[in-house]
Amino acid sequence: xxxxxxSRLMQQFIFVGPTSLFFFIIxxxxxxxxxxxxxxxxxxxxxxxxxxxxxxxxxxxxxxxxFLNSFWFTAKFTLFGLVLTNLLGFALAYVLTRxxxxxxxxxxxxxxxxxxxxxxxxxxxxxxxxxxFSSIGQATGWSFFNxxxxxxxxxxxxxxxxxxVWQNAGYLMVIYISAINNVPKSLIEASKVDGAGRFQVxxxxxxxxxxxxxxxxxxxxxxxSFKLFDLNLSLTKGGPFKATESVAxxxxxxxxxISRFGMGSAKAMIFFVIVAVISLLxxxxxxxxxxxx
Amino acid sequence: METTAKKFNVPxxxxxxxxxxxxxxxxxPFYFLLANSVKSYSEILSDSAALPTAFQWSNYxxxxxxxxxxxxxxxxxxxxxISNILLAFLCSxxxxxxxxxxxxxxxxxxxxxxxxxxxxxxxxMIPLVQVVSGLGVMDSTAGLILAYLGFGAPMTVxxxxxxxxxxxxxxEEASRVDGSSPYGTFFRIxxxxxxxxxxxxxxxxxxxxxxxxxxxxLILQDPVLRTIPIATYSFFGQYTKQWDLALPGLVLGIxxxxxxxLVMQKYIIEGIAQGSVKG
Numbered sequence: 001x002x003x004x005x006x007s008r009l010m011q012q013f014i015f016v017g018p019t020s021l022f023f024f025i026i027x028x029x030x031x032x033x034x035x036x037x038x039x040x041x042x043x044x045x046x047x048x049x050x051x052x053x054x055x056x057x058x059x060x061x062x063x064x065x066x067f068l069n070s071f072w073f074t075a076k077f078t079l080f081g082l083v084l085t086n087l088l089g090f091a092l093a094y095v096l097t098r099x100x101x102x103x104x105x106x107x108x109x110x111x112x113x114x115x116x117x118x119x120x121x122x123x124x125x126x127x128x129x130x131x132x133f134s135s136i137g138q139a140t141g142w143s144f145f146n147x148x149x150x151x152x153x154x155x156x157x158x159x160x161x162x163x164x165v166w167q168n169a170g171y172l173m174v175i176y177i178s179a180i181n182n183v184p185k186s187l188i189e190a191s192k193v194d195g196a197g198r199f200q201v202x203x204x205x206x207x208x209x210x211x212x213x214x215x216x217x218x219x220x221x222x223x224x225s226f227k228l229f230d231l232n233l234s235l236t237k238g239g240p241f242k243a244t245e246s247v248a249x250x251x252x253x254x255x256x257x258i259s260r261f262g263m264g265s266a267k268a269m270i271f272f273v274i275v276a277v278i279s280l281l282x283x284x285x286x287x288x289x290x291x292x293x
Numbered sequence: 294m295e296t297t298a299k300k301f302n303v304p305x306x307x308x309x310x311x312x313x314x315x316x317x318x319x320x321x322p323f324y325f326l327l328a329n330s331v332k333s334y335s336e337i338l339s340d341s342a343a344l345p346t347a348f349q350w351s352n353y354x355x356x357x358x359x360x361x362x363x364x365x366x367x368x369x370x371x372x373x374x375i376s377n378i379l380l381a382f383l384c385s386x387x388x389x390x391x392x393x394x395x396x397x398x399x400x401x402x403x404x405x406x407x408x409x410x411x412x413x414x415x416x417x418m419i420p421l422v423q424v425v426s427g428l429g430v431m432d433s434t435a436g437l438i439l440a441y442l443g444f445g446a447p448m449t450v451x452x453x454x455x456x457x458x459x460x461x462x463x464x465e466e467a468s469r470v471d472g473s474s475p476y477g478t479f480f481r482i483x484x485x486x487x488x489x490x491x492x493x494x495x496x497x498x499x500x501x502x503x504x505x506x507x508x509x510x511l512i513l514q515d516p517v518l519r520t521i522p523i524a525t526y527s528f529f530g531q532y533t534k535q536w537d538l539a540l541p542g543l544v545l546g547i548x549x550x551x552x553x554x555l556v557m558q559k560y561i562i563e564g565i566a567q568g569s570v571k572g
Contacts, residue, residue, distance in 0.1 A: 023409070033423070095308055098305065115561075166322070175569040255418075271413055
């Protein structure tokens with residue numbers, strides 16, 4: 001091998017090698033191992049791994065209401081989570097790009113919940129739903145606060161939605177703010193000269209031009225809500241009676257609470273396929289609506 | 294002229310008042326947390342919305358001891374800092390070479406990394422624990438950092454990759470002509486140019502790693518190695534409903550990251566806006 005070729009190979013090795021290695025060890029190998037386990041009845045401990053073919057997958061779709069329930073919960077949660085965080089995030093961004101005296105302070109206030117991890121947020125809100133709300137309920141007499149917030153499946157669902165929106169709207173707000181600020185002022189002025197009202201400018205100029213940000217924000221909010229775990233674990237633990245168990249939590253419980261690693265792996269693979277398909281479809285759908293200047 | 298007049302119009306002021314009220318509503322959870330963290334247990338039960346009458350600071354002293362807070366903070370700090378430095382360093386090198394050397398291996402690796410971004414952690418967590426223990430780094434800080442390097446690589450490389458594509462080749466060629474080695478060109482010319490994206494990457498990875506619960510809970514078992522989220526979780530399990538202890542524990546848990554955010558605010562906000570453009 002001549003000197004030049006060896007030097008290029010060496011460079012490739014030094015620059016790309018370490019990241020490749022870590023990626024192989026931590027992501028690729030476990031991923032394919034997981035795919036293999038999903039066709040077995042492995043319990044996580046025994047040395048003997050029995051090949052069972054498609055039995056796990058069949059079982060999940062025909063005899064496992066808990067997974068289908070968690071899937072249904074996650075789908076519903078994603079729908080509300082993504083619509084509400086994006087609406088609130090965009091509305092906040094739209095208002096906080098105008099000339100308000102307190103806009104910088106307010107941007108900070110709306111963003112701060114996001115920097116605290118979902119696990120701790122869930123515990124904070126657990127206290128508020130259990131004790132805080134009942135105190136407010138006693139003081140005001142409003143029945144809204146006297147509901148058994150974490151006690152029934154229906155209210156616990158909304159409890160998680162509320163915390164999720166509180167946590168994430170500010171993050172999307174930041175992305176929308178930078179997108180709105182990038183809309184050329186001249187374009188807005190021009191449409192005002194042409195007689196467009198504020199609402200028309202928003203609909204015909206601002207929204208089409210911030211579509212790339214919408215793509216990103218939808219992608220983020222879908223993936224956050226679909227992978228809901230920390231918040232779910234600390235706020236309700238999936239209860240009452242598994243009514244608020246997300247798919248991610250269901251997989252975790254399958255593997256670590258009842259030690260069915262083979263079954264857990266099969267669920268994880270189904271989860272992966274669904275996440276991948278939804279992400280692809282969503283990015284494709286919104287990309288089409290983006291406008292090039 | 295018109296813009297200065299517009300500053301004081303009534304509708305705008307009305308909007309301002311409404312957003313301020315919404316902002317206060319956003320802060321209410323923090324009021325409940327802070328106010329009740331210094332109350333006695335019976336005072337919390339009697340009215341959690343009221344201001345504390347007597348400040349019971351001993352709650353904090355007990356929570357500090359029970360969570361072994363300094364230790365948990367140090368663990369979180371070490372893991373976050375080392376993972377960040379290595380991720381930024383190794384992934385910037387990797388992305389740079391992938392853009393500049395369009396070989397078959399590099400193209401396949403790039404596709405694999407982008408595809409891996411949609412893999413949910415639950416899909417790899419079960420065998421990951423096996424692989425990590427097979428390597429003999431289970432229940433160690435090193436094992437956890439290794440896991441963050443691998444799982445953080447796709448997103449981090451992706452962000453760097455997008456940025457390197459916008460760096461003009463001319464400067465590199467000039468430094469090559471001046472006799473700089475490929476390594477010298479990267480470290481002296483390209484790396485300094487990448488500063489904005491390095492800040493973005495560090496911010497996004499810090500928020501993720503610092504707050505992560507599941508990965509450390511699977512890899513670490515020794516209580517001494519606990520990060521803040523695991524310490525908080527086990528503390529909460531132990532003192533469920535003992536709010537006079539649990540709440541100060543939570544306050545301690547959120548304080549470092551809130552301070553970090555308030556100090557670095559400008560960079561964090563810019564970094565997120567930057568990162569989203571590439572995402």
